[in-house]
Amino acid sequence: MIRLGLRLAVSGGREALLRLLVTAVAVAVGVGLLLTTLAAVNAVHAQNDRYAWTNTGFVGDVEAADAEAADAGTAPADREAAGADGNAPLWWMIRSDSFQGQQIGRVDIAPTGPTDVLPPGVDRLPADGEYYLSPALAELADAVPPEQLADRFGGHRVGILGKDALPGPDSLVAVVGRSPQALSAVHGAVEVTRILTTSPDRCSDCPIGIRSSGITLVLTVVTGALVFPLLILIGTATRLSATQRERRFAAMRLVGATPRQVAAVSAVESALAAAAGVLLGFLPYLALRGRVAAMPLTGYRFYTSDLTLTLPQVALVVLGVPLAAVVAARTALRRVQVSPLGVSRRVTPRPPRAWRVVPLLAGLAELVFLLIRHPESIPGQVQGYLSAFGLIMIGIVLAGPWLTGRTAALLARRTQHPATLIAARRLADNPAAGFRAVSGLVLALLVMTATIGIITTMTAERGQVEGGPQFDNVLLNGLSEGRTPEGLDRGAGPPAPPGFTAGLLAVPGVRGTMLVHPLDTVVPVHVGDESQAAEVVACPELDAVGVFGRCEPGAATAYLSSVLAGFRDYTDTAWPTAPYTAEQVAALPVVNVVVATDGSQAAVERARTTVDAAYPATRQSHTLAEGRKQSGAELQGFQQLAKVVILATFPIAGCSLAVSVAAALGERKRPFSLLRLSGVSLAMLRRVVLLESAVPLLAVSALAIGTGLLAADLFLRSQLQYTLHPLGTGYYLVVAGGLAGALAVIGATLPLLRRITGPETARNE
Incomplete structure (x- = not known):
């Protein structure tokens, strides 16, 4: 019956060949799109796993990471780096930087002793004053003056990061070597003895990791959604010329063919067309890989090699689509199986x-x-x-x-x-x-x-x-990590070093600077109908920046709400006077560094380099326009x-x-x-x-x-x-x-x- 089915499929005249061709092409379109979507989901996972190492130090303790692994169905050992017990810990700090609106991921490393724990993409740890850059970041650093970008990393470049450390070809990533003494003194640096190799599902405070959980979920659901139209297409295609085929199979039943023999002939015809469509479906998949790789679905382009299919996925499609065609063919022949005479009489189906x-x-x-x-x-x-x-x-x-x-x-x-x-x-x-x-x-x-x-x-x-356009060219560097239940800032930097403000004002295009200082007691200020905990600034600096309100006449310092609490229209806001002198305020820690610029690339980037060198933070300075x-x-x-x-x-x-x-x-x-x-x-x-x-x-x-x-x-x-x-x-x-x-x-x-x-x-x- 198999040979008879093949003969009927390919030797049934022009109509049979046309039916076979139309079915195969229709199935190929659906299979090609399904394979492409599956490959895109695989690419997102590969991209996220390859960049998971940057989440080291931002996912809590080992037990939390192991709990995440258990939720994801992976072994806790999968989260550990290559490196035996006895490795000296690394001082580790992950920072998010920017250049003209492009996000830069920076990892500062300082080994405290001998260790064989290495980040991916490097053959050795950078020493103090050495750094590695990704290919795209190295090209960018070479194209602009050092004071705009390269000087942020200090020292000299010793190599290029390999592909294993990068989510995509356009990724801007730096691995910077520091001394243990210098890095341990920076707020946000942690000691680690392992490097993550599988990104946790929940990492709300990861500064530069890929936020791909949402896109993975949407892509996965879309992939599942594409399966159903594809099954409808297969079922419709296998019913092409269904009336003539039903009559032909009914005639076979009337001359003595068993239901199993009729089903075998139908299955061979349908499976042949579906199998041809599956093979043809790899052509649109291969043609679409390059276009999908160029889509920054996660914020980064994919490497074309990331858009691959796993063997189980290929096997599922190669075997599942013809099997679905066979099932559709069997379903279409139910009336023939029950009564071959019913086909000729056109029995009305039940409603x-x-x-x-x-x-x-x-x-x-x-x-x-x-x-x-x-x-x-x-x-x-x-x-x-x-x-x-x-x-x-x-x-x-x-x-x-x-x-x-x-x-x-x-x-x-x-x-x-x-x-x-x-x-x-x-x-x-x-x-x-x-x-x-x-x-x-x-x-x-x-x-x-x-x-x-x-x-x-x-x-x-x-x-x-x-925020309005008046904030677009204002550079902000927030050192606080949130507020306590009482409303006080968590974390701050030291008082400004000598010459810091003067150095910023010497940069062409910088119009003014403002240092925001935290308080050790809660002082409420009112912004509209809201009451917020206050911070303190010097009035000449507030006036120089010019977009966050003004002081009362004759005041030296003023209370104001956090400049990062929201970008509102502060034009008519007169902040209450604070009982501090300018010298007393200058001696306080710094929680925000604000720099007003003319928006030019040179001014913004030189000011950013200066601020980031003096006040390294988890999330480095940026403008609202860049945000x-x-x-x-x-x-x-x-x-x-x-x-x-x-x-x-x-x-x-x-x-x-x-x-x-x-x-x-x-x-x-x-x-x-x-x-x-x-x-x-x-x-x-x-x-x-x-x-x-x-x-x-x-x-x-x-x-x-x-x-x-x-x-x-x-x-x-x-x-x-x-x-x-x-x-x-x-x-x-x-x-x-x-x-x-x-x-x-x-x-x-x-x-x-x-x-x-x-x-x-x-x-x-």
Whole structure:
């Protein structure tokens, strides 16, 4: 039977070869997009793991790290660096720096004795006064004057960091050697004896690690979401010319073939086309790797080698897609298996029941449950959201025929037009067949709506940066690590060294400087309707900076709220006078260094170099404009992901619709030719064909869009504590364009009705 199935698949004439080719191409498009998305998820994980070493010292103690490993299903030993017991500890400090809005990751290291613990990408630890730079950072440092960038690292460069230490080819990373005495005196430096090799799922205080948990979760859910349209496409493709195949298999049954033999022939035909599609699917995957690698989804471009597939993933796709095709073929032949005569008599299938909406409601209920009891670990979140969205998509597919049948029955009762009545009666007779043609597009609308709703809200929420343009060129270096319950600053730097302020003012383009000093007692100040703990500044410095308010006339010092508490309009704010002299304030520790510049690259970078050398901090000085730029880079990655979702789901849906239309042409030949012989005009037949596709498309699309918006809102509330924002005009244009394109595909088949509904088609059998 296998040889017979192969012969029927490839030797059945031009129609059989065309069916095989169309099915293979349709499957190849879906498989290529699925493989590309799987590779993107692998690339995010590879990028995050390769940069995990920078989170060393910022994840708590060993027990906490081991607990994280247990949550992630990995062994605690996976988090330890290569290095035996007895290694001398390293003084370790991770800092986040900037250059013209580009984030620089800096790791300061000082060994206290012999050790074989090494960061990745280096062959030895840098000594005091030595440093390593990533290729992109070395190129940048060589292109600008040393006082703008290279002088921040001190000493001289001894090498280039290897790929193992970098998330992507554009990463700006420095490993700087310091003396133990100097580094141990810096606030934020810690002693470590191991270097992480697996990034924890939760690291809220990691200064320069990749924030990829959210993008990993979204990509994983999108990957799972792409599987369902692909399965719909495979099922639709295997049903190409289903009517003729059912009759052929029914004839085989009538001449003595067993159900198992018929199933074997059908399975061979379907598996052959699906297997060819899987092999062809690697071509679009290879063609798209370079384009996906250039997308900074996590803020960094990928190395092309990161976009690889694991052997289990390849095996799952290579074996799973043909197996899915076989299952779809077996499902399509249920009527032949039950009764071969039923095919000739065209037995009306049972109408869908209301229970089909239960999986859809169950998926939404699971999202509500995740809102109430949210998993803490990333694997738990992925599992929960994948199962919830999986139930929702299964529910849409199952509920589609029921909704189509109910809509058709309602339309049949209310209409008075013959074409609408014929279309409604045909849909009510077999709503599953009517919905099947548009199911891929409906799923695409669901996936696209949910994904764009999530990403649009994330972009809107994270793109809200406070402050007007007057703050854009003001350089800030915050040394505080938050406030105590009483409102006092946690951490500060020493008083300003001699000549520090004068050196900053000597930089061309620097208009003024201000040193903000913490207090050891709580003094409240009022900002609008809020009361905040005060800090103290010298009035001449406050006036020189000019954007954080002013002092009372004649005051030498003033209380003010933290300059990092929010960028507001302080134009009319007169801060209360503090009972300190300028000399007393200058002798206090420093919690913020503020430098007002003209915004030029030379002024900003030279001032930053000076500030960072005097006051090394975990998060180095930056301007508000640079903060906007860095935030925009992350948001751009999410926006690109939204485009990827659109470009991934609609081709699958388009192929599914095209294959369905091609299959419907063969199935409608005889009934439509009989209608024409009975006096129905060709124009009325065309309206019938259009309505048969438009009714389920519009009815279930409305359900899919509404469900996608609700699912996105529940996801945002439970995962990110956001509320769904209104989708932009672009989304509605895409939806309208997609629906119009679907109707255009359907309309393109209408001219063929004249040729395929001639009298010769309505032959007696």
